[in-house]
């Protein structure tokens with residue numbers, strides 16, 4: 036280490052962003068350095084200061100403190116202090132003392148750093164190259180944006196996310212059956228859009244009861260931190276900052292629908308705030324008819340018109356009839372869905388397409404198609420004669436299966452609803468447990484008082500289905516369902532049960548009774564409670580140790596909630612609508628349920644409840660399976676069902692109703708299966724592709740590779756790593772951090788794992804993937820900074836004469852373009868690596884990377900600086916030579932990038948344009964967007980260039 040003298044210029048080896056430092060004072064053991072560019076002062080111990088002396092050679096261009104550019108023509112050292120003779124652009128000769136040099140220097144080029152004495156370790160150089168490769172591989176991977184979330188890799192979800200997330204401003208209806216993971220699908224899409232820069236502002240609108248669940252799911256599973264906005268919060272924001280639009284204070288906002296609906300001013304603010312994505316959960320609340328729209332609908336319609344990307348989520352797309360289903364599709368694309376009448380006609384048109392697809396996919400298609408000229412005629416009418424002829428020509432070939440698959444894909448593309456509507460069913464997704472019905476016929480209350488009997492005779496349907504309304508004040512003691520429930524809970528103390536009833540009042544008094552009079556640990560959950568209290572109740576029920584045995588929920592309170600840790604569901608009463616029944620069962624019958632779902636229905640024998648139960652079970656079979664035609668049957672049989680519920684129990688009548696419902700159900704199911712549903716199913720998930728995506732994610736997400744890489748990164752950055760358990764570690768900022776702080780690493784540390792399986796079970800542990808903020812942030816620091824971009828090493832390689840000097844240079848193709856263009860997807864290869872000797876001979880192919888890495892030996896820092904000092908002009912010449920070689924490679928790389936753009940985007944552009952001619956589900960906006968993106972990419976690629984990223988000087992010994 037040279038001696039420190041006030042006025043000298045030094046640079047920090049670890050924080051070169053501080054610029055040129057100026058020695059201000061030197062004492063026995065300490066040196067004070069001022070970094071004028073950032074106005075910071077540091078004190079270092081002299082014997083191990085991580086500093087390099089900066090002395091510029093003759094010929095170097097520098098600036099003085101006033102910013103004047105000059106060239107050094109001579110230099111002189113006076114007792115360790117440098118005085119330069121310089122010449123400005125006009126040829127005037129000046130004297131420049133080193134203390135007057137510009138402090139805001141940044142050695143952006145690796146050789147400038149090297150010449151300034153900043154030599155990194157070989158391990159850092161290797162890590163830099165590895166980081167460049169890793170980052171590039173991740174950005175180009177098919178699973179980009181989908182790896183990071185803490186979710187099980189479920190093919191049906193990944194398929195949808197993969198299909199949708201790549202689109203520009205996707206507008207789709209996610210309509211999987213209850214509990215199959217629509218929230219997760221929406222989160223995956225959102226995560227991908229955000230991480231890729233296609234979107235940066237998102238608004239989620241959900242029912243009141245789901246606000247917290249969404250907040251938690253987005254944070255724990257997707258690392259997305261949403262801000263909840265409600266009236267109170269908005270007022271507080273306005274108070275602290277007058278005139279502020281609360282919706283503009285955060286990038287990710289979550290709010291409830293009733294808040295937006297009930298406040299026109301807030302809605303205007305939300306509309307003004309500019310979003311890239313809007314997500315609306317439980318979209319079946321958006322009721323619409325040709326005559327009238329609900330306030331909820333009007334509110335979302337206004338937002339949907341403003342926001343480009345839109346995800347609507349509903350498990351029951353047709354719950355409120357075809358009209359409302361149409362209305363939701365109309366939100367997605369009003370130009371396409373403009374006529375209800377036409378929509379109805381289209382729905383019918385799916386059947387012949389579906390039948391054609393079924394024939395093509397038949398196991399015996401190879402044989403059958405030989406004698407089925409009508410299939411080709413029909414195919415020709417849908418896809419053109421050329422396509423039909425091509426398939427016919429394949430009949431005898433081995434490639435027939437692929438040709439059939441292509442034809443089916445085209446049919447789905449051209450004539451399905453798949454681009455806007457996705458629906459997975461339990462039948463198509465494996466691994467769901469069984470649902471088992473237990474019905475408990477109970478005698479009517481023995482002592483229905485006379486007045487109550489009269490009331491019963493006059494009771495309306497609500498009262499008949501909810502006898503507590505008739506029993507009024509004495510219902511808890513008189514209603515046999517209460518006694519049954521108490522007995523069941525006492526006999527099954529080790530089992531958790533979710534009880535659902537229609538009314539909040541019923542839920543409240545029942546829970547109070549169980550808790551206060553029967554000593555049963557219970558909790559209640561209904562729409563009248565504050566959100567905080569609801570979440571508290573749910574948490575008390577979910578807790579593994581000191582928890583409630585039973586949670587009593589009202590209908591609306593339980594919608595969309597996750598209670599799959601319990602497997603007993605008590606339906607204290609039955610809703611009239613089968614889709615609501617499915618919603619109830621879906622609280623337990625959802626992904627993550629490990630046991631069969633036991634559905635208990637206590638009811639009065641021979642009552643309206645008993646008839647409804649029978650009708651649901653034997654007519655619709657909707658307890659033990661999800662019934663996709665429930666709503667249609669309900670509409671169709673309502674006129675017969677309602678009178679039946681009012682009459683005295685008549686077995687023959689009931690049987691008649693049930694058998695005709697069953698027959699109609701079978702007919703409709705068959706029709707659905709052959710019609711839209713089959714198309715929808717095929718569109719929503721192609722199992723082969725879905726499995727391939729999941730598999731490729733397993734490979735890209737390989738945790739061993741990531742953990743070995745990150746271990747080295749953490750070592751280099753001074754992050755402390757301690758073993759926590761066999762698969763988890765504790766990470767904390769060490770005393771000698773390379774950076775003051777790392778993104779995503781809290782000051783008090785964190786527990787983390789690379790194992791998806793562990794992360795799924797332990798939500799308190801951070802899940803480290805290529806997409807975790809800490810991993811991405813640390814990689815960004817390396818790539819965007821100068822970490823490891825210079826190194827000096829020695830090698831023993833007999834053919835090379837001792838003293839031979841080599842330079843290994845790494846170039847990256849740089850293209851400055853807006854993030855959302857994702858230009859990296861199109862760049863041809865990660866790095867260009869060039870090795871030359873002092874004669875300028877290109878040795879890249881002979882001295883491979885592995886070769887040098889295996890042979891490279893460490894050279895001490897001081898020796899390395901000496902080598903650089905003495906071979907500065909040779910190194911300079913070799914740098915010029917590698918740059919010249921890179922220049923020759925550049926055109927081919929750019930041509931390749933442009934070709935990739937044409938191949939990837941052009942093909943998609945052509946496909947969409949061709950489709951748009953026959954399938955109105957393609958929005959012109961999407962086609963225009965592709966054309967625009969392509970033009971933008973081609974424009975930016977013109978200015979792309981190979982940039983020297985890192986160099987390693989190699990000396991043969």
Ligand SMILES: Nc1ncnc2c1ncn2[C@@H]1O[C@H](COP(=O)(O)OP(=O)(O)OP(=O)(O)O)[C@@H](O)[C@H]1O
Pocket residue numbers: 185186187188189192211212213214215216217218219220349350594595596597621625626627
């Ligand atoms: N890939 C996954 N990995 C882990 N958990 C999942 C996954 N998919 C779904 N789940 C869990 O399964 C449950 C149901 O998922 P989700 O809430 O997304 O379903 P949904 O279709 O939106 O349900 P609903 O129709 O009730 O609104 C949730 O507890 C969710 O966390």
